[in-house]
Amino acid sequence: MIKYFTLAVVLFLSSASVQAQKKSDLVSEIAELKTALDSVKNSLAISRKKEVVSKTEAESYKAQADELLETNKSLMENINSFTKASIEKSENIGKTLESLQEKEKQLKAITDRFSSHDSVALAVLTDFKRVLGENGNITVASGAVIVALNEVTRNGLTSKDAAARAKTDEFIKKIAGVIKIYGDATIVVESATNTGEFDIALNQATTLVNKFVKQHSINTNRISAVSKDGGFSEGLNVKVIPKFDAFYFTLREQLKTNN
Structure with a gap:
Protein backbone atom coordinates (compact mmCIF):
# COMPACT_ATOMS: atom_id res chain seq x y z
CA MET A 1 0.00 0.00 0.00
CA ILE A 2 2.75 2.32 0.98
CA LYS A 3 4.49 1.30 -2.19
CA TYR A 4 1.55 2.37 -4.28
CA PHE A 5 1.18 5.59 -2.39
CA THR A 6 4.81 6.38 -2.90
CA LEU A 7 4.49 5.63 -6.57
CA ALA A 8 1.48 7.87 -6.82
CA VAL A 9 3.31 10.68 -5.08
CA VAL A 10 6.24 10.25 -7.43
CA LEU A 11 3.96 10.27 -10.41
CA PHE A 12 2.15 13.34 -9.11
CA LEU A 13 5.38 15.17 -8.46
CA SER A 14 6.69 14.15 -11.84
CA SER A 15 3.49 15.33 -13.46
CA ALA A 16 3.61 18.58 -11.54
CA SER A 17 7.23 19.05 -12.49
CA VAL A 18 6.41 18.41 -16.13
CA GLN A 19 3.48 20.78 -16.01
CA ALA A 20 5.64 23.42 -14.35
CA GLN A 21 8.24 22.90 -17.03
CA LYS A 22 5.61 23.20 -19.77
CA LYS A 23 4.17 26.31 -18.20
CA SER A 24 7.61 27.88 -18.02
CA ASP A 25 8.23 26.97 -21.63
CA LEU A 26 4.85 28.37 -22.59
CA VAL A 27 5.54 31.62 -20.77
CA SER A 28 8.91 31.82 -22.48
CA GLU A 29 7.32 31.09 -25.83
CA ILE A 30 4.65 33.72 -25.21
CA ALA A 31 7.36 36.21 -24.33
CA GLU A 32 9.18 35.36 -27.54
CA LEU A 33 5.99 35.66 -29.52
CA LYS A 34 5.28 39.01 -27.89
CA THR A 35 8.78 40.17 -28.73
CA ALA A 36 8.33 38.99 -32.29
CA LEU A 37 4.93 40.70 -32.45
CA ASP A 38 6.42 43.93 -31.14
CA SER A 39 9.15 43.64 -33.73
CA VAL A 40 6.58 43.08 -36.46
CA LYS A 41 4.56 46.04 -35.20
CA ASN A 42 7.68 48.21 -35.19
CA SER A 43 8.53 47.05 -38.69
CA LEU A 44 4.96 47.74 -39.78
CA ALA A 45 5.06 51.20 -38.21
CA ILE A 46 8.37 51.90 -39.92
CA SER A 47 6.98 50.60 -43.20
CA ARG A 48 3.91 52.80 -42.84
CA LYS A 49 6.10 55.81 -42.07
CA LYS A 50 8.20 55.01 -45.11
CA GLU A 51 5.02 54.60 -47.14
CA VAL A 52 3.80 58.02 -45.99
CA VAL A 53 7.19 59.55 -46.76
CA SER A 54 7.30 57.82 -50.14
CA LYS A 55 3.76 58.95 -50.91
CA THR A 56 4.62 62.51 -49.89
CA GLU A 57 7.77 62.42 -51.99
CA ALA A 58 5.83 60.96 -54.91
CA GLU A 59 3.23 63.71 -54.64
CA SER A 60 6.02 66.30 -54.41
CA TYR A 61 7.75 64.81 -57.47
CA LYS A 62 4.45 64.78 -59.33
CA ALA A 63 3.81 68.41 -58.40
CA GLN A 64 7.31 69.34 -59.56
CA ALA A 65 6.85 67.35 -62.76
CA ASP A 66 3.51 69.08 -63.40
CA GLU A 67 5.13 72.44 -62.73
CA LEU A 68 7.98 71.60 -65.10
CA LEU A 69 5.49 70.51 -67.76
CA GLU A 70 3.57 73.77 -67.36
CA THR A 71 6.79 75.77 -67.45
CA ASN A 72 7.93 73.88 -70.53
CA LYS A 73 4.56 74.48 -72.18
CA SER A 74 4.78 78.20 -71.43
CA LEU A 75 8.37 78.25 -72.68
CA MET A 76 7.39 76.53 -75.92
CA GLU A 77 4.53 78.99 -76.41
CA ASN A 78 6.95 81.88 -75.86
CA ILE A 79 9.43 80.33 -78.29
CA ASN A 80 6.68 79.87 -80.88
CA SER A 81 5.52 83.46 -80.37
CA PHE A 82 9.08 84.72 -80.64
CA THR A 83 9.68 82.62 -83.75
CA LYS A 84 6.47 83.90 -85.33
CA ALA A 85 7.36 87.49 -84.44
CA SER A 86 10.87 86.99 -85.83
CA LEU A 97 14.28 96.35 -98.40
CA GLU A 98 12.32 95.61 -101.56
CA SER A 99 10.52 98.94 -101.22
CA LEU A 100 13.83 100.74 -100.68
CA GLN A 101 15.28 99.03 -103.73
CA GLU A 102 12.29 100.15 -105.79
CA LYS A 103 12.66 103.71 -104.47
CA GLU A 104 16.35 103.56 -105.31
CA LYS A 105 15.47 102.53 -108.86
CA GLN A 106 13.01 105.42 -109.10
CA LEU A 107 15.58 107.90 -107.78
CA LYS A 108 18.15 106.54 -110.22
CA ALA A 109 15.66 106.92 -113.06
CA ILE A 110 14.91 110.50 -111.99
CA THR A 111 18.61 111.27 -111.63
CA ASP A 112 19.35 109.77 -115.03
CA ARG A 113 16.55 111.78 -116.63
CA PHE A 114 17.68 115.02 -115.00
CA SER A 115 21.26 114.25 -115.97
CA SER A 116 20.09 113.69 -119.53
CA HIS A 117 18.17 116.98 -119.47
CA ASP A 118 21.13 118.83 -117.98
CA SER A 119 23.36 117.26 -120.61
CA VAL A 120 21.15 118.67 -123.39
CA ALA A 121 21.20 122.13 -121.79
CA LEU A 122 24.98 121.90 -121.44
CA ALA A 123 25.30 120.84 -125.07
CA VAL A 124 23.17 123.80 -126.21
CA LEU A 125 25.24 126.17 -124.08
CA THR A 126 28.48 124.74 -125.46
CA ASP A 127 27.29 125.06 -129.06
CA PHE A 128 26.22 128.68 -128.57
CA LYS A 129 29.58 129.56 -127.03
CA ARG A 130 31.33 127.82 -129.91
CA VAL A 131 29.48 129.68 -132.69
CA LEU A 132 29.03 133.07 -130.99
CA GLY A 133 32.42 133.27 -129.34
CA GLU A 134 33.23 136.30 -127.23
CA ASN A 135 30.35 138.28 -128.74
CA GLY A 136 27.74 136.01 -127.19
CA VAL A 145 19.81 128.59 -122.31
CA ILE A 146 19.45 132.33 -122.90
CA VAL A 147 21.23 134.37 -125.57
CA ALA A 148 20.99 138.12 -124.94
CA LEU A 149 21.27 140.40 -127.97
CA ASN A 150 23.24 143.57 -127.33
CA GLU A 151 21.96 147.01 -128.28
CA VAL A 152 23.85 147.10 -131.60
CA THR A 153 22.34 143.79 -132.69
CA ARG A 154 18.85 144.87 -131.57
CA ASN A 155 19.07 148.12 -133.49
CA GLY A 156 20.28 146.27 -136.57
CA LEU A 157 16.94 144.44 -136.82
CA THR A 158 15.21 147.56 -138.17
CA SER A 159 18.20 149.69 -139.16
CA LYS A 160 18.26 151.32 -142.60
CA ASP A 161 22.02 150.83 -142.63
CA ALA A 162 22.72 147.77 -144.78
CA ALA A 163 25.97 147.01 -142.96
CA ALA A 164 24.25 147.10 -139.57
CA ARG A 165 21.44 144.86 -140.83
CA ALA A 166 23.95 142.44 -142.35
CA LYS A 167 25.87 142.20 -139.09
CA THR A 168 22.67 141.51 -137.17
CA ASP A 169 21.52 138.95 -139.75
CA GLU A 170 24.86 137.15 -139.47
CA PHE A 171 24.51 136.97 -135.70
CA ILE A 172 20.92 135.70 -136.00
CA LYS A 173 22.05 133.09 -138.55
CA LYS A 174 24.50 131.66 -136.02
CA ILE A 175 21.76 131.44 -133.39
CA ALA A 176 19.42 129.76 -135.89
CA GLY A 177 22.10 127.21 -136.74
CA VAL A 178 22.23 126.03 -133.12
CA ILE A 179 18.42 126.09 -132.80
CA LYS A 180 18.11 123.75 -135.80
CA ILE A 181 20.40 121.21 -134.14
CA TYR A 182 17.97 120.84 -131.23
CA GLY A 183 14.70 120.35 -133.05
CA ASP A 184 12.73 119.34 -129.92
CA ALA A 185 13.58 122.52 -128.02
CA THR A 186 11.06 125.34 -127.62
CA ILE A 187 12.21 128.83 -128.61
CA ALA A 192 11.89 143.43 -122.04
CA THR A 193 10.88 147.09 -121.74
CA ASN A 194 11.60 149.65 -119.04
CA THR A 195 9.12 152.23 -120.36
CA GLY A 196 5.93 150.21 -120.21
CA GLU A 197 5.61 150.23 -124.01
CA PHE A 198 4.79 146.55 -124.30
CA ASP A 199 3.44 146.84 -127.85
CA ILE A 200 6.76 148.19 -129.12
CA ALA A 201 8.63 145.49 -127.20
CA LEU A 202 6.37 142.79 -128.63
CA ASN A 203 6.84 144.14 -132.16
CA GLN A 204 10.60 143.91 -131.72
CA ALA A 205 10.34 140.29 -130.53
CA THR A 206 7.96 139.46 -133.39
CA THR A 207 10.39 140.94 -135.93
CA LEU A 208 13.11 138.58 -134.71
CA VAL A 209 10.72 135.61 -134.74
CA ASN A 210 9.80 136.38 -138.36
CA LYS A 211 13.47 136.37 -139.33
CA PHE A 212 13.93 132.94 -137.74
CA VAL A 213 10.85 131.59 -139.51
CA LYS A 214 11.23 133.18 -142.94
CA GLN A 215 14.99 133.33 -143.35
CA HIS A 216 16.03 130.21 -141.43
CA SER A 217 12.96 127.92 -141.70
CA ILE A 241 14.13 125.56 -123.64
CA PRO A 242 14.45 121.76 -123.70
CA LYS A 243 11.11 120.04 -124.21
CA PHE A 244 9.94 119.86 -120.60
CA ASP A 245 6.58 118.27 -121.36
CA ALA A 246 8.23 115.30 -123.09
CA PHE A 247 10.85 115.14 -120.36
CA TYR A 248 8.34 115.00 -117.51
CA PHE A 249 6.00 112.69 -119.43
CA THR A 250 8.86 110.24 -119.92
CA LEU A 251 9.81 110.60 -116.27
CA ARG A 252 6.21 109.95 -115.15
CA GLU A 253 5.99 106.83 -117.31
CA GLN A 254 9.30 105.65 -115.85
CA LEU A 255 7.92 106.05 -112.32
CA LYS A 256 4.76 104.13 -113.26
CA THR A 257 6.88 101.31 -114.65
CA ASN A 258 8.95 101.15 -111.45
CA ASN A 259 5.79 101.06 -109.32
Whole structure:
Protein backbone atom coordinates (compact mmCIF):
# COMPACT_ATOMS: atom_id res chain seq x y z
CA MET A 1 0.00 0.00 0.00
CA ILE A 2 2.75 2.32 0.98
CA LYS A 3 4.49 1.30 -2.19
CA TYR A 4 1.55 2.37 -4.28
CA PHE A 5 1.18 5.59 -2.39
CA THR A 6 4.81 6.38 -2.90
CA LEU A 7 4.49 5.63 -6.57
CA ALA A 8 1.48 7.87 -6.82
CA VAL A 9 3.31 10.68 -5.08
CA VAL A 10 6.24 10.25 -7.43
CA LEU A 11 3.96 10.27 -10.41
CA PHE A 12 2.15 13.34 -9.11
CA LEU A 13 5.38 15.17 -8.46
CA SER A 14 6.69 14.15 -11.84
CA SER A 15 3.49 15.33 -13.46
CA ALA A 16 3.61 18.58 -11.54
CA SER A 17 7.23 19.05 -12.49
CA VAL A 18 6.41 18.41 -16.13
CA GLN A 19 3.48 20.78 -16.01
CA ALA A 20 5.64 23.42 -14.35
CA GLN A 21 8.24 22.90 -17.03
CA LYS A 22 5.61 23.20 -19.77
CA LYS A 23 4.17 26.31 -18.20
CA SER A 24 7.61 27.88 -18.02
CA ASP A 25 8.23 26.97 -21.63
CA LEU A 26 4.85 28.37 -22.59
CA VAL A 27 5.54 31.62 -20.77
CA SER A 28 8.91 31.82 -22.48
CA GLU A 29 7.32 31.09 -25.83
CA ILE A 30 4.65 33.72 -25.21
CA ALA A 31 7.36 36.21 -24.33
CA GLU A 32 9.18 35.36 -27.54
CA LEU A 33 5.99 35.66 -29.52
CA LYS A 34 5.28 39.01 -27.89
CA THR A 35 8.78 40.17 -28.73
CA ALA A 36 8.33 38.99 -32.29
CA LEU A 37 4.93 40.70 -32.45
CA ASP A 38 6.42 43.93 -31.14
CA SER A 39 9.15 43.64 -33.73
CA VAL A 40 6.58 43.08 -36.46
CA LYS A 41 4.56 46.04 -35.20
CA ASN A 42 7.68 48.21 -35.19
CA SER A 43 8.53 47.05 -38.69
CA LEU A 44 4.96 47.74 -39.78
CA ALA A 45 5.06 51.20 -38.21
CA ILE A 46 8.37 51.90 -39.92
CA SER A 47 6.98 50.60 -43.20
CA ARG A 48 3.91 52.80 -42.84
CA LYS A 49 6.10 55.81 -42.07
CA LYS A 50 8.20 55.01 -45.11
CA GLU A 51 5.02 54.60 -47.14
CA VAL A 52 3.80 58.02 -45.99
CA VAL A 53 7.19 59.55 -46.76
CA SER A 54 7.30 57.82 -50.14
CA LYS A 55 3.76 58.95 -50.91
CA THR A 56 4.62 62.51 -49.89
CA GLU A 57 7.77 62.42 -51.99
CA ALA A 58 5.83 60.96 -54.91
CA GLU A 59 3.23 63.71 -54.64
CA SER A 60 6.02 66.30 -54.41
CA TYR A 61 7.75 64.81 -57.47
CA LYS A 62 4.45 64.78 -59.33
CA ALA A 63 3.81 68.41 -58.40
CA GLN A 64 7.31 69.34 -59.56
CA ALA A 65 6.85 67.35 -62.76
CA ASP A 66 3.51 69.08 -63.40
CA GLU A 67 5.13 72.44 -62.73
CA LEU A 68 7.98 71.60 -65.10
CA LEU A 69 5.49 70.51 -67.76
CA GLU A 70 3.57 73.77 -67.36
CA THR A 71 6.79 75.77 -67.45
CA ASN A 72 7.93 73.88 -70.53
CA LYS A 73 4.56 74.48 -72.18
CA SER A 74 4.78 78.20 -71.43
CA LEU A 75 8.37 78.25 -72.68
CA MET A 76 7.39 76.53 -75.92
CA GLU A 77 4.53 78.99 -76.41
CA ASN A 78 6.95 81.88 -75.86
CA ILE A 79 9.43 80.33 -78.29
CA ASN A 80 6.68 79.87 -80.88
CA SER A 81 5.52 83.46 -80.37
CA PHE A 82 9.08 84.72 -80.64
CA THR A 83 9.68 82.62 -83.75
CA LYS A 84 6.47 83.90 -85.33
CA ALA A 85 7.36 87.49 -84.44
CA SER A 86 10.87 86.99 -85.83
CA ILE A 87 9.48 85.57 -89.07
CA GLU A 88 7.02 88.46 -89.39
CA LYS A 89 9.79 90.94 -88.61
CA SER A 90 12.05 89.31 -91.20
CA GLU A 91 9.24 89.45 -93.75
CA ASN A 92 8.63 93.12 -92.94
CA ILE A 93 12.36 93.84 -93.24
CA GLY A 94 12.37 92.01 -96.56
CA LYS A 95 9.41 94.05 -97.80
CA THR A 96 11.07 97.25 -96.57
CA LEU A 97 14.28 96.35 -98.40
CA GLU A 98 12.32 95.61 -101.56
CA SER A 99 10.52 98.94 -101.22
CA LEU A 100 13.83 100.74 -100.68
CA GLN A 101 15.28 99.03 -103.73
CA GLU A 102 12.29 100.15 -105.79
CA LYS A 103 12.66 103.71 -104.47
CA GLU A 104 16.35 103.56 -105.31
CA LYS A 105 15.47 102.53 -108.86
CA GLN A 106 13.01 105.42 -109.10
CA LEU A 107 15.58 107.90 -107.78
CA LYS A 108 18.15 106.54 -110.22
CA ALA A 109 15.66 106.92 -113.06
CA ILE A 110 14.91 110.50 -111.99
CA THR A 111 18.61 111.27 -111.63
CA ASP A 112 19.35 109.77 -115.03
CA ARG A 113 16.55 111.78 -116.63
CA PHE A 114 17.68 115.02 -115.00
CA SER A 115 21.26 114.25 -115.97
CA SER A 116 20.09 113.69 -119.53
CA HIS A 117 18.17 116.98 -119.47
CA ASP A 118 21.13 118.83 -117.98
CA SER A 119 23.36 117.26 -120.61
CA VAL A 120 21.15 118.67 -123.39
CA ALA A 121 21.20 122.13 -121.79
CA LEU A 122 24.98 121.90 -121.44
CA ALA A 123 25.30 120.84 -125.07
CA VAL A 124 23.17 123.80 -126.21
CA LEU A 125 25.24 126.17 -124.08
CA THR A 126 28.48 124.74 -125.46
CA ASP A 127 27.29 125.06 -129.06
CA PHE A 128 26.22 128.68 -128.57
CA LYS A 129 29.58 129.56 -127.03
CA ARG A 130 31.33 127.82 -129.91
CA VAL A 131 29.48 129.68 -132.69
CA LEU A 132 29.03 133.07 -130.99
CA GLY A 133 32.42 133.27 -129.34
CA GLU A 134 33.23 136.30 -127.23
CA ASN A 135 30.35 138.28 -128.74
CA GLY A 136 27.74 136.01 -127.19
CA ASN A 137 26.15 136.96 -123.88
CA ILE A 138 24.94 133.49 -122.87
CA THR A 139 23.44 132.39 -119.55
CA VAL A 140 21.43 129.48 -118.15
CA ALA A 141 18.32 130.01 -116.01
CA SER A 142 15.54 127.59 -114.98
CA GLY A 143 16.84 124.97 -117.39
CA ALA A 144 16.78 127.32 -120.39
CA VAL A 145 19.81 128.59 -122.31
CA ILE A 146 19.45 132.33 -122.90
CA VAL A 147 21.23 134.37 -125.57
CA ALA A 148 20.99 138.12 -124.94
CA LEU A 149 21.27 140.40 -127.97
CA ASN A 150 23.24 143.57 -127.33
CA GLU A 151 21.96 147.01 -128.28
CA VAL A 152 23.85 147.10 -131.60
CA THR A 153 22.34 143.79 -132.69
CA ARG A 154 18.85 144.87 -131.57
CA ASN A 155 19.07 148.12 -133.49
CA GLY A 156 20.28 146.27 -136.57
CA LEU A 157 16.94 144.44 -136.82
CA THR A 158 15.21 147.56 -138.17
CA SER A 159 18.20 149.69 -139.16
CA LYS A 160 18.26 151.32 -142.60
CA ASP A 161 22.02 150.83 -142.63
CA ALA A 162 22.72 147.77 -144.78
CA ALA A 163 25.97 147.01 -142.96
CA ALA A 164 24.25 147.10 -139.57
CA ARG A 165 21.44 144.86 -140.83
CA ALA A 166 23.95 142.44 -142.35
CA LYS A 167 25.87 142.20 -139.09
CA THR A 168 22.67 141.51 -137.17
CA ASP A 169 21.52 138.95 -139.75
CA GLU A 170 24.86 137.15 -139.47
CA PHE A 171 24.51 136.97 -135.70
CA ILE A 172 20.92 135.70 -136.00
CA LYS A 173 22.05 133.09 -138.55
CA LYS A 174 24.50 131.66 -136.02
CA ILE A 175 21.76 131.44 -133.39
CA ALA A 176 19.42 129.76 -135.89
CA GLY A 177 22.10 127.21 -136.74
CA VAL A 178 22.23 126.03 -133.12
CA ILE A 179 18.42 126.09 -132.80
CA LYS A 180 18.11 123.75 -135.80
CA ILE A 181 20.40 121.21 -134.14
CA TYR A 182 17.97 120.84 -131.23
CA GLY A 183 14.70 120.35 -133.05
CA ASP A 184 12.73 119.34 -129.92
CA ALA A 185 13.58 122.52 -128.02
CA THR A 186 11.06 125.34 -127.62
CA ILE A 187 12.21 128.83 -128.61
CA VAL A 188 10.92 131.97 -126.90
CA VAL A 189 11.97 135.43 -128.09
CA GLU A 190 11.49 137.71 -125.11
CA SER A 191 11.61 141.50 -125.31
CA ALA A 192 11.89 143.43 -122.04
CA THR A 193 10.88 147.09 -121.74
CA ASN A 194 11.60 149.65 -119.04
CA THR A 195 9.12 152.23 -120.36
CA GLY A 196 5.93 150.21 -120.21
CA GLU A 197 5.61 150.23 -124.01
CA PHE A 198 4.79 146.55 -124.30
CA ASP A 199 3.44 146.84 -127.85
CA ILE A 200 6.76 148.19 -129.12
CA ALA A 201 8.63 145.49 -127.20
CA LEU A 202 6.37 142.79 -128.63
CA ASN A 203 6.84 144.14 -132.16
CA GLN A 204 10.60 143.91 -131.72
CA ALA A 205 10.34 140.29 -130.53
CA THR A 206 7.96 139.46 -133.39
CA THR A 207 10.39 140.94 -135.93
CA LEU A 208 13.11 138.58 -134.71
CA VAL A 209 10.72 135.61 -134.74
CA ASN A 210 9.80 136.38 -138.36
CA LYS A 211 13.47 136.37 -139.33
CA PHE A 212 13.93 132.94 -137.74
CA VAL A 213 10.85 131.59 -139.51
CA LYS A 214 11.23 133.18 -142.94
CA GLN A 215 14.99 133.33 -143.35
CA HIS A 216 16.03 130.21 -141.43
CA SER A 217 12.96 127.92 -141.70
CA ILE A 218 12.34 127.57 -137.96
CA ASN A 219 8.97 125.86 -137.43
CA THR A 220 6.36 128.34 -136.19
CA ASN A 221 4.98 125.71 -133.78
CA ARG A 222 8.11 125.81 -131.68
CA ILE A 223 8.85 129.54 -131.56
CA SER A 224 6.93 132.44 -130.01
CA ALA A 225 7.33 136.14 -129.15
CA VAL A 226 6.56 137.70 -125.76
CA SER A 227 7.10 141.02 -124.01
CA LYS A 228 7.63 141.72 -120.33
CA ASP A 229 8.43 144.47 -117.85
CA GLY A 230 12.18 144.76 -117.62
CA GLY A 231 12.12 146.97 -114.54
CA PHE A 232 15.04 149.34 -114.95
CA SER A 233 16.51 147.61 -117.99
CA GLU A 234 15.52 146.61 -121.49
CA GLY A 235 16.70 143.85 -123.74
CA LEU A 236 15.98 141.18 -126.31
CA ASN A 237 16.64 137.55 -125.43
CA VAL A 238 16.40 134.25 -127.28
CA LYS A 239 15.52 131.40 -124.91
CA VAL A 240 16.17 127.81 -125.94
CA ILE A 241 14.13 125.56 -123.64
CA PRO A 242 14.45 121.76 -123.70
CA LYS A 243 11.11 120.04 -124.21
CA PHE A 244 9.94 119.86 -120.60
CA ASP A 245 6.58 118.27 -121.36
CA ALA A 246 8.23 115.30 -123.09
CA PHE A 247 10.85 115.14 -120.36
CA TYR A 248 8.34 115.00 -117.51
CA PHE A 249 6.00 112.69 -119.43
CA THR A 250 8.86 110.24 -119.92
CA LEU A 251 9.81 110.60 -116.27
CA ARG A 252 6.21 109.95 -115.15
CA GLU A 253 5.99 106.83 -117.31
CA GLN A 254 9.30 105.65 -115.85
CA LEU A 255 7.92 106.05 -112.32
CA LYS A 256 4.76 104.13 -113.26
CA THR A 257 6.88 101.31 -114.65
CA ASN A 258 8.95 101.15 -111.45
CA ASN A 259 5.79 101.06 -109.32
